[in-house]
Amino acid sequence: MSYAPFARLCRGFVSRRVVNSTLARNMASERRHKILVTRRVPQAAIEILKDSKSCDLDHWDSDDPIPRGELLNRVSGVDGLYCLLTEKIDAELLDAAGPQLKVVSTMSVGFDHVSLPEAAKRGIPVGHTPGVLTDATATLTVALLLATQRRLIEAAAEVKNGGWGTWKPLWMCGPTLMGSTVGIVGFGRIGVAVAQRLAPFGVARFLYADVEKKPENVEKMVTPKAEHVDMETLFKEADFVTAHTALTQETAGMFNKGAFSKMKSNAVFVNTSRGGVVNQDDLYEALKTGQIWGAGLDVTVPEPLPLDHPLLTLKNCVVLPHIGSAEESTREAMAVLAAKNLLAGLTGENLPAQAKL
Numbered sequence: 188m189s190y191a192p193f194a195r196l197c198r199g200f201v202s203r204r205v206v207n208s209t210l211a212r213n214m215a216s217e218r219r220h221k222i223l224v225t226r227r228v229p230q231a232a233i234e235i236l237k238d239s240k241s242c243d244l245d246h247w248d249s250d251d252p253i254p255r256g257e258l259l260n261r262v263s264g265v266d267g268l269y270c271l272l273t274e275k276i277d278a279e280l281l282d283a284a285g286p287q288l289k290v291v292s293t294m295s296v297g298f299d300h301v302s303l304p305e306a307a308k309r310g311i312p313v314g315h316t317p318g319v320l321t322d323a324t325a326t327l328t329v330a331l332l333l334a335t336q337r338r339l340i341e342a343a344a345e346v347k348n349g350g351w352g353t354w355k356p357l358w359m360c361g362p363t364l365m366g367s368t369v370g371i372v373g374f375g376r377i378g379v380a381v382a383q384r385l386a387p388f389g390v391a392r393f394l395y396a397d398v399e400k401k402p403e404n405v406e407k408m409v410t411p412k413a414e415h416v417d418m419e420t421l422f423k424e425a426d427f428v429t430a431h432t433a434l435t436q437e438t439a440g441m442f443n444k445g446a447f448s449k450m451k452s453n454a455v456f457v458n459t460s461r462g463g464v465v466n467q468d469d470l471y472e473a474l475k476t477g478q479i480w481g482a483g484l485d486v487t488v489p490e491p492l493p494l495d496h497p498l499l500t501l502k503n504c505v506v507l508p509h510i511g512s513a514e515e516s517t518r519e520a521m522a523v524l525a526a527k528n529l530l531a532g533l534t535g536e537n538l539p540a541q542a543k544l
């Protein structure tokens with residue numbers, strides 16, 4: 188009996204299977220990806236996503252945040268989510284997206300709004316935008332420190348409200364930056380960039396506190412080089428305290444009554460990181476009672492801060508509306524990096540900037 192016809196049949200079957208599975212793989216890699224962009228962002232990022240030709244884009248093209256219900260609805264079935272720091276990316280949202288979700292990319296360096304454990308559980312990489320906003324945020328920190336210390340907002344208001352009388356030796360004075368000690372809490376990219384910018388003002392000493400020593404960042408400074416100290420020493424010795432910590436379980440509310448009570452009565456506190464690292468009730472008390480001299484905040488809880496919030500009644504508290512990275516080229520660079528992170532995640536490549544899960 189000849190087996191030839193049977194063998195031919197088998198060969199045909201095997202080769203058809205190989206062709207079919209290759210086709211399936213190709214089709215899968217060529218499949219268009221459904222992506223959701225949750226806000227109006229710099230157009231350069233949208234062009235990158237469109238140019239990739241592999242994405243079906245759903246765009247919440249508004250300056251206002253997408254309502255949570257709408258987000259939960261529209262995220263269903265997406266392969267990639269491009270979001271902002273205003274969206275809470277938690278288990279509910281990741282479940283609503285579904286198991287096909289391949290990547291979450293936030294247009295921010297901070298990712299405290301993303302639940303990393305939930306993303307890790309699902310094997311979803313999270314992209315963010317470190318580096319590209321360091322300069323803008325450090326510059327804004329210095330601007331805010333100067334505005335607070337030199338009472339710029341209060342003084343400019345006096346010009347318009349009739350409070351500007353004759354030149355007076357004791358009017359509108361603030362603590363001196365020249366010869367001062369600046370304490371930097373969180374000596375990462377932004378912390379060191381702040382120190383570099385403040386050095387030319389004649390700061391006498393820089394202190395820094397961080398979970399570990401950062402000699403490589405100290406090296407980036409000209410003199411005076413920053414000294415590593417514990418938090419308590421920093422609070423006690425600094426005339427200016429600037430916060431550059433990520434918001435985590437460990438840092439939440441760390442600038443509280445205990446911290447402010449250790450600071451000097453002429454201390455200026457500046458925060459451009461996250462509002463959640465400050466206990467705002469304690470800060471209000473410290474400012475109101477003169478425990479510290481003044482505060483400059485670019486970040487608060489909540490954002491926006493309600494108009495009747497006690498902090499807004501204080502002349503010695505300057506509040507900005509979270510504009511640390513608000514330079515045109517910076518925002519564009521953030522948007523573009525977030526787009527690149529998203530595209531990399533969709534094709535299973537390493538993200539250019541991935542949060543450690």
Ligand SMILES: O=C(O)C(=O)CO
Binds near residue numbers: 272294297298320
């Ligand atoms: O990127 C961030 O984390 C911000 O806070 C906005 O620049």
